Amino acid sequence: MLKYEEIIDKLLSDPIYVDGDRLPPIRALAEQMNCSRGTVIRAYEILEERHLAYTIPQSGTYLMKRQMTGAKSQNRIDFVSAGLESRLRPHKHFEHCMIQALQSEHYDYAPPEGLESLRKCLVSHFEKRYLYTSVDRILVTTGAQQALYLVLQLILESKQGLMIEQPTYGDFQRIIEKTNVSVYTFNREGNSIDFNALEITLKQNKIGWLYTVSNFQNPLGTSLSSKAKKKLLELANQYNFYVIEDDYLGDLNLDLKVETLHYLDIENRVFYVTSFSKTFLPGIRIGTLIAPETYVEMLKFYKKSIDLNTCTLSQMGLQKYFDAEIYDKHIRKVKRAIRGKMKFLRRYQKLFIEKGIECEIPDAGIFAWLVFPENIDVLRLVKILKAERIDVIHGNFFYWHQRRESHAIRISIANVNEASMTQGIERIIEVIEHIK
Amino acid sequence: MLKYEEIIDKLLSDPIYVDGDRLPPIRALAEQMNCSRGTVIRAYEILEERHLAYTIPQSGTYLMKRQMTGAKSQNRIDFVSAGLESRLRPHKHFEHCMIQALQSEHYDYAPPEGLESLRKCLVSHFEKRYLYTSVDRILVTTGAQQALYLVLQLILESKQGLMIEQPTYGDFQRIIEKTNVSVYTFNREGNSIDFNALEITLKQNKIGWLYTVSNFQNPLGTSLSSKAKKKLLELANQYNFYVIEDDYLGDLNLDLKVETLHYLDIENRVFYVTSFSKTFLPGIRIGTLIAPETYVEMLKFYKKSIDLNTCTLSQMGLQKYFDAEIYDKHIRKVKRAIRGKMKFLRRYQKLFIEKGIECEIPDAGIFAWLVFPENIDVLRLVKILKAERIDVIHGNFFYWHQRRESHAIRISIANVNEASMTQGIERIIEVIEHIK
Numbered sequence: 001m002l003k004y005e006e007i008i009d010k011l012l013s014d015p016i017y018v019d020g021d022r023l024p025p026i027r028a029l030a031e032q033m034n035c036s037r038g039t040v041i042r043a044y045e046i047l048e049e050r051h052l053a054y055t056i057p058q059s060g061t062y063l064m065k066r067q068m069t070g071a072k073s074q075n076r077i078d079f080v081s082a083g084l085e086s087r088l089r090p091h092k093h094f095e096h097c098m099i100q101a102l103q104s105e106h107y108d109y110a111p112p113e114g115l116e117s118l119r120k121c122l123v124s125h126f127e128k129r130y131l132y133t134s135v136d137r138i139l140v141t142t143g144a145q146q147a148l149y150l151v152l153q154l155i156l157e158s159k160q161g162l163m164i165e166q167p168t169y170g171d172f173q174r175i176i177e178k179t180n181v182s183v184y185t186f187n188r189e190g191n192s193i194d195f196n197a198l199e200i201t202l203k204q205n206k207i208g209w210l211y212t213v214s215n216f217q218n219p220l221g222t223s224l225s226s227k228a229k230k231k232l233l234e235l236a237n238q239y240n241f242y243v244i245e246d247d248y249l250g251d252l253n254l255d256l257k258v259e260t261l262h263y264l265d266i267e268n269r270v271f272y273v274t275s276f277s278k279t280f281l282p283g284i285r286i287g288t289l290i291a292p293e294t295y296v297e298m299l300k301f302y303k304k305s306i307d308l309n310t311c312t313l314s315q316m317g318l319q320k321y322f323d324a325e326i327y328d329k330h331i332r333k334v335k336r337a338i339r340g341k342m343k344f345l346r347r348y349q350k351l352f353i354e355k356g357i358e359c360e361i362p363d364a365g366i367f368a369w370l371v372f373p374e375n376i377d378v379l380r381l382v383k384i385l386k387a388e389r390i391d392v393i394h395g396n397f398f399y400w401h402q403r404r405e406s407h408a409i410r411i412s413i414a415n416v417n418e419a420s421m422t423q424g425i426e427r428i429i430e431v432i433e434h435i436k
Numbered sequence: 437m438l439k440y441e442e443i444i445d446k447l448l449s450d451p452i453y454v455d456g457d458r459l460p461p462i463r464a465l466a467e468q469m470n471c472s473r474g475t476v477i478r479a480y481e482i483l484e485e486r487h488l489a490y491t492i493p494q495s496g497t498y499l500m501k502r503q504m505t506g507a508k509s510q511n512r513i514d515f516v517s518a519g520l521e522s523r524l525r526p527h528k529h530f531e532h533c534m535i536q537a538l539q540s541e542h543y544d545y546a547p548p549e550g551l552e553s554l555r556k557c558l559v560s561h562f563e564k565r566y567l568y569t570s571v572d573r574i575l576v577t578t579g580a581q582q583a584l585y586l587v588l589q590l591i592l593e594s595k596q597g598l599m600i601e602q603p604t605y606g607d608f609q610r611i612i613e614k615t616n617v618s619v620y621t622f623n624r625e626g627n628s629i630d631f632n633a634l635e636i637t638l639k640q641n642k643i644g645w646l647y648t649v650s651n652f653q654n655p656l657g658t659s660l661s662s663k664a665k666k667k668l669l670e671l672a673n674q675y676n677f678y679v680i681e682d683d684y685l686g687d688l689n690l691d692l693k694v695e696t697l698h699y700l701d702i703e704n705r706v707f708y709v710t711s712f713s714k715t716f717l718p719g720i721r722i723g724t725l726i727a728p729e730t731y732v733e734m735l736k737f738y739k740k741s742i743d744l745n746t747c748t749l750s751q752m753g754l755q756k757y758f759d760a761e762i763y764d765k766h767i768r769k770v771k772r773a774i775r776g777k778m779k780f781l782r783r784y785q786k787l788f789i790e791k792g793i794e795c796e797i798p799d800a801g802i803f804a805w806l807v808f809p810e811n812i813d814v815l816r817l818v819k820i821l822k823a824e825r826i827d828v829i830h831g832n833f834f835y836w837h838q839r840r841e842s843h844a845i846r847i848s849i850a851n852v853n854e855a856s857m858t859q860g861i862e863r864i865i866e867v868i869e870h871i872k
Contacts, residue, residue: 102530102534142743143743282748
């Protein structure tokens, strides 16, 4: 073992070097390890290259929290995460905005619905995304997850049934499964939904709510057509239910105009949920809920009960970012990157077809849904891939109580680069050849 | 009107200068207003002095968000807020720590229970406060409020009754009032509680939970004696219920050793809740829950449902603050300040007695509870004070369904200086003389 490798090994394995600690001064460590200072410097550099340490000028080199670096996941191909690759995150600009927020020294408690100044920014921001609303209907939430949780409280209170599409966002289903809400499912099919089955359920049951990821669906990747969206809203009016529109990738609507249900809705039928985690920064935990006016006061009460208000500092940082007028520029960059990756993935479409894999790869969005032939044991496939450090999610996860035997996997392109995609996809093809 | 006043007036009233905007360059504004640059500089300085603008070196002067400055409340005497005066908040040091966190660029999603590295810090931190626990039993929450909300989910699930002391933290009662939990009350009296009444309730009902603010009680300011705490835990074991200990000012235990129920508990009966809002910074929204091991998994599930995880950036900033080993120093400063203010308030004790006002002013903590003679209309008193820009909370707010006619007000000393205290207290005395 080379000396610098020995040093790295020691720093990572010796329990006296705790994650987050400043590493020893170079001179001291060189003496202790009986080597030159250059060797220690080399070791520190390699740790930084591997993202296992970072340097703060005029302060020193710090050992990285392993749990934060995802050091474990660094050698993995991550088709699971929906959060952007680190290189696409606006860390530097956001840092500057947060420093402004910190220096103002005015982060304190905030109103449960969020800072008014931020909500004002959001009204203008949403306008660019064809969402027309007012300051009073916006709630700033601790991630889109909390927006869904808040609406769930209204559903529970209403004692009316909830319809959810299949497949759909797994973690939301896992929460509802634990409640006593009456849940009815309907199938999402291509760019539409099974309206016949939907209407039968609507006629036979007391339905007050319907949940859908309208665009760039999770896990399918597809978006509802304009026609399907209009039809859905017609039914909402006819059968008197509210639609919870989960538009987690809503920022991609900038310059693109994939219609939202919120945009098409003229009868206040839509609770609109969106996120700043997927296209901006998940670590600030900010999402948004736009609600029909009559429900806003009740939602504020629930929000206050749950956590008083969303992290004020995050809200101020995001607002400063909007003030700096760099948000749209950032989103355009993200959109280019995402579309580029989807285009790259589409190069495999022909191969997928040859292998009997059904896969509709959308223009934009971050998810693709691969449906394998019947003779493929998908559970075994997922396990083999995992052992080979390729992470994907089994399709069953996206069904109610995970009951459906789905023969599919979900692929996220958010946190993989082209090299990893190539390696991962080609390995998937090889494995199914082997196990079929 | 002097020229610089004209400039200030223009900047504050002209709608083209939006809150949060960078103010115009000095030269440009001087030309526009037809005055010297010195006059513009003077105007900007005055805006800063009035906290209506702030300067970022190498960037410029920014117009302050008026809603954040609390500009309105600046002329008020605030006996309501529980958050520290701005001068006692560790803004500068925390800013440095947050910059480190930002520069590491590793704020991402976090585990629902909080970053392991922060929870490790908390174990050591809590030890200094005589709280002995392990990393696995700590949940980092979005403020202490969320810790209470999480435990409330367990209470709801248990379908067992909850006992709450009277008076107690109003906002927690407002939440429970909206649920279908069976609530029973008992009286807090001096440094103890009415154990006789408590035991009768325990014998007659299926009680699974008891909520108490054990130390520096909100609103009374008093702490349970060691004897009362031990007796309470004995009953918890005998009647098989859990105690939710809300120790929102727990940091004051550093070097002081006011016992907590958590410290005295040996049978895992205590859910311990504490806050980083009252003695540190409310705007980062961080609190903590220490739970009996068997409930941790369920709490994690609820936490994940509610918001996936507490703001990662706040968690990392707080951790860096602990790493820098300046937390205890900050707390000692806060303690000195708080005790100084309480001592100052105690100068009025004799006067209170003369006027027939019952008031036990504790050594530490931030609240005092003034009980007025029967002939004082407290609601009227609160209204008159409000009109005179002196804010206090009517005692009724701290009772179940606000039903009790309490004849008391709560005074918080957290956000007032000695001058305001003098002015506020003396005015209260004058008003009651007038209205009795």
